[in-house]
Amino acid sequence: MPENDxxxxxxxxxxxxxxxxxxxxIIGASSIAGKKEGEGPLGHLFDTVWEDPLLGQDTWxxxxxxxxxxxxxxxxxxxxxxxxxxxxxxxxxxxxxLIASSFGVxxxxxxxxGLFGACSTMGEALSIGSILIDGGFADKVLAVTSSxxxxxxxxxxxxxxxxxxxxxxxxxxxTGSGAVVLSDQNSNSNGPSIxxxxxxxxxxxxxxxxxxxxxxxxxxxxxxxTIKTHLEDLNLKPDYYDKIITGDLGYVGSDILIDLLREYxxxxxxxxxxxxxxxxxxxxxxxxxxxxxCACSAITFTGYVLxxxxxxxxxxxxxxxxxxxxxxxxxxxxNTMPAIAHAVVVEAE
Amino acid sequence: MDKDKNVDVSxxxxxxxxxxxNENYNQYVKQVTPKHSGFKNVLAAYLVGGIICTLGQxxxxxxxxxxxxxxxxxxxxxxxxVFLSVLLTSVGIYQKLAKFGGAGTLVPITGFANSVAAPxxxxxxxxxxxxxGVNIFTIAGPVILYGIFSSWILGLIYYILKQFGVV
Numbered sequence: 001m002p003e004n005d006x007x008x009x010x011x012x013x014x015x016x017x018x019x020x021x022x023x024x025x026i027i028g029a030s031s032i033a034g035k036k037e038g039e040g041p042l043g044h045l046f047d048t049v050w051e052d053p054l055l056g057q058d059t060w061x062x063x064x065x066x067x068x069x070x071x072x073x074x075x076x077x078x079x080x081x082x083x084x085x086x087x088x089x090x091x092x093x094x095x096x097x098l099i100a101s102s103f104g105v106x107x108x109x110x111x112x113x114g115l116f117g118a119c120s121t122m123g124e125a126l127s128i129g130s131i132l133i134d135g136g137f138a139d140k141v142l143a144v145t146s147s148x149x150x151x152x153x154x155x156x157x158x159x160x161x162x163x164x165x166x167x168x169x170x171x172x173x174x175t176g177s178g179a180v181v182l183s184d185q186n187s188n189s190n191g192p193s194i195x196x197x198x199x200x201x202x203x204x205x206x207x208x209x210x211x212x213x214x215x216x217x218x219x220x221x222x223x224x225x226t227i228k229t230h231l232e233d234l235n236l237k238p239d240y241y242d243k244i245i246t247g248d249l250g251y252v253g254s255d256i257l258i259d260l261l262r263e264y265x266x267x268x269x270x271x272x273x274x275x276x277x278x279x280x281x282x283x284x285x286x287x288x289x290x291x292x293x294c295a296c297s298a299i300t301f302t303g304y305v306l307x308x309x310x311x312x313x314x315x316x317x318x319x320x321x322x323x324x325x326x327x328x329x330x331x332x333x334x335n336t337m338p339a340i341a342h343a344v345v346v347e348a349e
Numbered sequence: 350m351d352k353d354k355n356v357d358v359s360x361x362x363x364x365x366x367x368x369x370x371n372e373n374y375n376q377y378v379k380q381v382t383p384k385h386s387g388f389k390n391v392l393a394a395y396l397v398g399g400i401i402c403t404l405g406q407x408x409x410x411x412x413x414x415x416x417x418x419x420x421x422x423x424x425x426x427x428x429x430x431v432f433l434s435v436l437l438t439s440v441g442i443y444q445k446l447a448k449f450g451g452a453g454t455l456v457p458i459t460g461f462a463n464s465v466a467a468p469x470x471x472x473x474x475x476x477x478x479x480x481x482g483v484n485i486f487t488i489a490g491p492v493i494l495y496g497i498f499s500s501w502i503l504g505l506i507y508y509i510l511k512q513f514g515v516v
Contacts, residue, residue: 163447208371
């Protein structure tokens with residue numbers, strides 16, 4: 001990793017990347033998951049697994065808010081802080097007008113920016129949070145995202161009880177919420193400190209895919225673009241990273257990503273990992289292409305990736321949640337699916 | 350998959366014209382995306398659809414046996430199948446049947462009942478008017494609208510042909 005010259009006024013590097021002068025620390029993280037996620041391969045790593053998809057609420061939307069509230073509180077608690085210590089809260093979800101976020105985090109009383117990046121929102125939140133901290137605009141920032149299978153099905157596809165066949169390329173929206181507390185100082189004395197060294201902000205990339213049941217195919221070119229630009233901006237080879245972790249390309253999208261990058265002479269086949277592929281077992285859980293949703297990359301990151309970094313199994317990862325920015329209206333009106341991927345460099349030291 | 354037919358990925362990555370690039374990409378995606386087996390689907394639909402229709406015939410025969418005339422027996426049968434479908438939808442069984450049976454569960458009246466019952470369950474939380482009222486026909490709506498419209502057209506054709514003494 002090239003060090004950024006501290007005397008340089010700018011922290012920007014290359015075309016669309018940033019290397020932080022004082023890389024923010026990740027001092028707390030939480031993962032709250034639904035039942036199906038709890039039964040998946042990563043189930044034992046999550047802080048809380050809820051059997052009841054409604055969490056005792058009346059509606060799917062309220063349930064998702066509750067997931068988010070619990071994730072936020074858990075992360076703050078694990079960082080040894082209270083909500084008064086947090087300067088900014090960055091949150092987002094998949095529901096229209098971000099209602100899961102607005103209702104979920106209201107009672108925390110933290111200055112709030114709502115973010116929409118579809119399933120890439122955790123990448124967006126970590127990016128902006130790190131900018132706020134390294135810029136000196138905040139000392140503690142909380143990033144939270146959530147998604148809920150039932151709420152997403154209702155909004156984007158069909159009512160839950162409607163009988164239909166899902167294509168193999170369709171993904172399964174993850175129910176849950178993940179939260180990360182970023183700080184200018186490390187408060188975690190035991191184990192390695194985990195820092196966000198830099199970011200590469202994705203552009204909107206649209207290769208003309210219209211099939212909302214194949215989001216991996218729509219998002220793979222965006223992930224390809226961000227990875228390629230990131231490596232060029234920072235002058236790195238892909239093997240610099242122990243893992244290059246995409247958000248929710250799933251089985252179809254991951255294969256496409258590897259194919260596309262190979263054309264640019266970038267080989268990620270040995271260190272690529274996809275959260276959507278990790279979170280479910282497609283054979284026993286019938287999840288087809290894999291997991292998706294804002295919570296997919298969020299809880300895989302907080303539950304699994306950070307653990308690997310903390311335990312020293314990995315030193316450096318490039319975490320890039322991917323998002324498809326379509327809506328039901330844009331789909332019905334015959335539009336393509338614009339996609340995005342935001343990369344975050346996370347290192348243990 | 351036939352290797353020779355594979356779209357060359359370089360034709361996506363190197364293509365400067367966005368429209369051509371997108372066409373090439375869509376073609377490539379089509380090739381790498383796994384699909385349901387058509388034959389297996391048709392067989393499952395035949396089986397499940399056949400069972401539902403046999404069940405319907407059984408009900409018609411039974412209602413005739415109970416003393417209903419043929420028209421009434423058909424009406425009773427419809428009511429019974431719709432009731433069964435809504436019941437199975439509410440306990441979460443019809444969805445599983447549809448996942449296996451595909452069009453075999455979609456085409457019979459039970460599929461129609463499922464498509465009305467599912468939004469009713471889902472949107473109950475948003476109220477009787479703006480929830481159920483507005484959304485109950487979100488899936489079945491097109492079937493109802495174009496069903497009525499096409500019967501109107503057919504009626505018109507029938508009327509015209511009748512005027513000319515064709516039928």
